[in-house]
Amino acid sequence: MAITLKAENIEIVYIKTESDLLKTIAILENKKTIGFDTEFDRFWKSYGFNLLLLQIYDGEKCYLIDPLVIKNMSPLWAIFENKNICKIAYSCSEDIQILKINGCHTKNIFDLQVAAKLCNHTANSYGELIQAEFGVELNKAMQKSNWNDRPLKAEQLIYASNDVIWLIRLFEIFSAKATQNNVAAMLTEENEYCETIVATEYVIKITNKQKAQFGPYFQKVLLALFIVRDSIAEQYNMPPFAIVPDYVLENIIQNKKQFIDSPFAKGFCNKLYFDEINKQRFYEIIENIDTTISIEPELKQKGIKNEKAIFRENAKENVEKNCKKLLQVATQKYGATAADFILRGLKKGLLTNSYSELILRKYQHSVIQDLCSENKITL
Template identity: 35%
Template sequence: MEKLSLEEDGVAIELVASDAELRQAVQQLEQCDELAVDLEFDQNRYTYGFNLCLIQVADGKGKCFIIDPFYINNLDSFFQLMGNPAVTKIIHHSNNDILLLDKMGCSVKGIVDTDVAAKILNYERSSLATVLKEEFGKEIDKSQQSSNWNKRPLTEDQLRYAAIDVIYLHQIKAKLLQEIKQLGRMHWLEEENLLLEQLKYTESENPHLRLKHSYRLNYYQQYLLKSLYAFREDLAQQFNKPAHFVIPNEALVELANNPNTDLHEWLNHTRGIHGNLKKPKNERLLENALQGAKEAAKTNNISHDYPEHRFQRPLRTPETERRKELLTMVQKEIMARYGEYASKLIINQSLITDYSQSGKLRCTKKYATSIVMEVAKDLGIALHVSAAPQQLGE
């Protein structure tokens, strides 16, 4: 592959597209105390599944490595670097990056999330583009944001865009953390970062029941939907297309709701069905999957009764309304003291609803619990805490 020679705002961009180049890059990066990291991935947008497409790492010293995993057989050396807590990883809005790396067997340590830092500083919008404009007056081009990162070769515009996502993060971290320290909120950021490190990728136990209107189906129909969902996943993986490109979600639920429909007619008159599924071979596979699900449902005596509504409205009594009102008063005072957007890290509607129902404050963040209890005390409101938040790392 031809050696890349690009530069962006004084930072040299180096494409890493072989195992040998990755080893050399990691050797250089291991000498740094802080690295800025970002991933480009495809999550059922153009291809099947949640897949890594690109890794960007800036050393803060004038070099940015663009690591192309499509040409690399073994990312273990990079994963070990990401797992080294002695090297700080500056990531902007890290949740999905952490989850994808965890899915691939990499546990990231030493995280500083600049998106969280911006929220702590009460940013209404905390995107990288917004933070750069607010803090440095710099406008960045986001036209490549919706690029198909699966396609090769990557364009020069894509590579520059990918580099821009990391080359300013060292400056952003320094500026935001200075402001956070002045506000005395560093312990907020430290706890939030430790919570991010504990994120784990998990597959949903019953993903078919997350489809819109699936809760309206009876037990028998939901049983069929589970089999149809699994069939669609297998086919999507074969086609390497997002599952909803093979059969749209609402069409899948519709088929489970009307399982005795003429499949050939259904396939050819339903919008959004992938062309490959209409081939005789795949049509027969769908027919077999549906018939097999019907027979299994009969064998297992699956009921045609309807389940109780899974989304029960919270119980409303004078006591739950009183609790809700008290904690809402606390929320308003927190917003006044810390700012509307920073307050969302401390208290939200879900916490208020849970307290109104249970009568106990169940907050997983130590700093947030401390603030809520302190504000409540100042307002003369007695709150009950379920238990002291567990120490992070225990």
């Protein structure tokens, strides 16, 4: 299937067979740079973190590769793992994660979001960056469409293509700007870090807000309900919140009698109403809640702080003053956006740790130490 983007006269090739994928790979392996993006679902329309579409632009054609149809995507990973081919993306963290989950360890990455920030560009999104550089406003109407559905609409294919067809041109612009702004080495280090990104482990857990709201016993009850909900969500291939939202379960453990009198009256997905086995799993946990135990969290001990906490609290005023001064001199040297990016997390980190304990990029340490030395700032 091929359609044409009229505005840019770029052919979009929709790859749905392994034979077409192999032909595409043969073309891509001769390229020096490619732009890429992914469409995925992360517990939004379905269960899990799932790759739904992979878009690649090679400077001539845009390839939309469908992993829901092509069962063996592994031959393509050789392109992404080839250090001689630069892979250009914008805000690549989740793209790298979903590829790693699928067995691909991407090498030689260029993240345009990072490049733009280090070059002191004020754009806060990919759309803003394209608008600023090319005067083109992207149509984002398909951004929240359901990428699990097949067949994909022509509008979705065009939207997906627009996410990659500008990447190579932007790469050329910001590669040059990074050199001009003397931030090329910083950008290289950031891009090398992208290769180390790992997929965030999915853990069923109680939120901090719920910990503050409920005591230990009711936290365990809530967690047990979450575990049952997650099991059902995986069985139904639905996100857990679509089975039953957190707030419904929170209300139930606070009002056991109301639920027992009228079980599953509201808040649960329709499919569950006809599933007696899974309803019983919820019911057994709720039925056995001990209502004699206080639902309130235990009072935290007050006035007991370790020496490190006391030291950092006493140092707060000094940290804020020195970080403010450091940001001012960094802004003078690199610009406001770049300075914010280079010093990101510094003040927050220093309020809980000493400088030597902070985990920073090598270039961040170098910039901070140089600026502190030049301006007599002590962290």
